[in-house]
Amino acid sequence: MTISSTPKGVSVTPRHLRFDLADDLKTLWHGNDAFRTAFFNALSLQFPDGEQQFINAVRLYRDQVDDPKLKEEIRGFIGQEALHSREHKHYNEALKARGYDIDAIDERFRKHMEWVGNLPPSRQLAGTCGAEHYTAVLANAILQHPEWMEGATPGMARLWRWHAIEETEHKSVAFDVYRHCVGNERLRRIVFLFVTWNFFKYTFLNTCSLLKADGKLWSPGTWIGGMNFLWGKPGVLRKCLPDFLAYFREGFHPWQQDNRDLIDKNLNELELEQSAR
Template identity: 75%
Template sequence: MSASSTPAGIRVEPRHIRFDVQQELRTLWHGNSLFRTAFFNALSLQFPDGEEQFIHSVRLYRDRIEDPKLKQEVRGFIGQEALHGREHRAYNEGLKARGYDIDAIDARFQKHTRWVKKLPPSRQLAGTCGAEHYTAVLANAILGHPEWMAGATPQMRALWRWHAIEETEHKSVAFDVYRQCVGDERLRKVVFLFVTYNFFKFTFLNTCSILKSEGKLWSPRVWLEGLNFLWGRPGILRRCLPDFLAYFRTGFHPWDQDNRDLLQRNLQELDAVYNPSERSARKSA
């Protein structure tokens, strides 16, 4: 029996797509909304160093994987995450042009990732599984609710959809490595509590840093809009909450949420625009 649980038809392979969003990052690219723009920018600020840590934690166990399918998917996972880091690093550099102190924000998060790298490998991998669960759930929400990105510029919508597609494709890779090489259910759940705290902590701090740079940190109007966006209507975090909490279920697996049809629809639309030759190759494979 294969150690990989990635469903048939899902290929974990990197797409070499570049997104030129430098000019758009000088604007309130998400519907001219300061909070919505700041929230997504705050997420992006965590990705380069976070994804570097994900790669590191999986590499610690790569030599212990014998299943050929899972070994191939680990290579794909590393490739996808490396390209995500590249694009979001360029994205974050673009935010400097708007006057944000990105170096200070990076230093704050890098202090955390240096601490994580000192943890035992099993805890590092458990942390990656937990963080990948958050990205997978948010990715599913972005793909399944395109109205949540309504008003965003086309190029930014494409960047976030590309990231969401690949997070969905590889959502079980680190989990399968953990299940094969560690397999401690209690550790998985306990570490997820710490991941949850840090995910919301750094997203909140990054959002505050951005709003402070805009002179709107104490604006009731901005925060009311933000609370509505996250917890009211559309309430993107409120709507995701049941899926976030599913991680605590004994026997949980990322593909319990089988969103292959949603993935394929979005993948066809992305490939039609960015890589028609690759799309043709997939059909003939």
């Protein structure tokens, strides 16, 4: 019986890329804009511990999966997430070297992840599905709207594109494991509410911590520009909102947003960028 819903032409394949971003991260790398830089850095700060938790949650059910295709995709998922975690650890260490109190920020989020890791396996996996939905929607937006990264240094733009491609490739893996091994639609939706609260809570807190260190926390201009970026024009979160909310639909599945064309286009461009370096 085939459980995997990853469509034809999509391969969940880890790419062993490395990014030397120490010099980029000494700067306001996103167009010299304090808010945009802090927002993306705030997302990065959640990835090492968050993605390790995703791996742990899927591993709890791996032995219950007998579909060879999905088993192979689980291996790919774990490989991709492990590499993302590695590169974002380097990213976050560079932020620490710049002078940010990353240890305090990490401790705040790590306590939450330790709490998540003590939940029943079904809730851990449901939480992983919800968090993977957020990363998949944001990944799609980054691939679909390259102008949102306009002004970013080439190295940072390349890292976020690589991460977005692989998040898109494996966006249904945890979901397929959940649907096969747990299958509780009510639990899936309820846990998504908690994931939503925590995703926005820690992104906001991390952004504020970074802006405070930059002396921009109480700058009206910084916040006006930031709110315009997220909710006005280009409206990063505003344009993602319908896709975020699609998770509540009955019969929802990640590949209902079929963006294989975006994977192919961006993967070709990424490979060209890598070969030109």
